Amino acid sequence: MQTIDLVRVAVALVAGFFLGGIPFGIIVPRLIGGPDPRNIGSGRTGGANVSRAVGYRWAAVSGLLDVAKASVAVLLIIAIGGNDVARVAAALAAIVGHSRSPFIGFHGGRGVAPATGGVLVIAPLILAVIFPVFVIVIAVTRTSSLGSLGASLAGGVIMVVATAVIPLAPIYYVYGVGGAGLIWLFHLDNIQRLLSGKERRLGRSEPPGPAADRTADGPR
Secondary structure (H helix, E strand, O other): OOOOOHHHHHHHHHHHHHHHOOOHHHHHHHHOOOOOHHHOOOOOOOHHHHHHHHOHHHHHHHHHHHHHHHHHHHHHHHHOOOOHHHHHHHHHHHHHHHHOEOOOOOEOOOOHHHHHHHHHHHOHHHHHHHHHHHHHHHHHHOOHHHHHHHHHHHHHHHHHHHHHHOOOOOHHHHHHHHHHHHHHHOOHHHHHHHHHOOOOOOOOOOOOOOOOOOOOOOOO
C-alpha cells in the first residue's frame, strides 16, 4: 500500500489543473489570425471545433499541444519523485483543467486530448488498445462523440481489469474509473443529443457564426 505524499499530490493537482487549462485551441487560431472557435460551431475549444475555425492542419497542431500538456504535467511529477498517487492526480487534474480552464472563464473542451496525454505516459499499452476503438467507432458511426465515449469506456474497463490482474497500485482503480467518468461527464450534452437522435455526424455542413447550431462536439 502506497503512502500518500500530500505535498507532491498538491503540486500534482495544481500543476495538472493549470497546465491542462492552457487553451491551445484559442492560442493557435489567434497566432495565425484565425477566428476564435468559441464563436462558431459548438463553442468549444477542442480539436473538432478548432478544425471548423482554422482547418484540420491547425486543429491537429492544437490537439497535439493539448495532448502534450497533460503528458508534461505527469512527467513533471515523475521528475520530482511523485509516486503513482501523485501521477494519477496530475493526469486527472489536467482533464479537469482542460475542460474547466481558469484562463477562459472555466470553459474549454471535453477532456479527450489531455486524457490521451496522461495515458500516453502512465499506461501507453492501454492507449495502443483504445486508439483503434476510437477510430473504428468513428468510422462506423461517423459520430466523433461516440468514438470518444467508446474509447474512454474501453480504456477505463481495461485499466480496472489490469489493476486487478497484474496487479497495479489501487490508485489505478481511481484512474480507470475517474478518467472515463470525467470524459463522460463533460459529454453529457452529447449523450442527451445521441439519445434524442440529434447529434451531428461528421461531414454534415454547418452554418458559420455564433448562431450556428451547436449540436456536435467531438474529441478535445
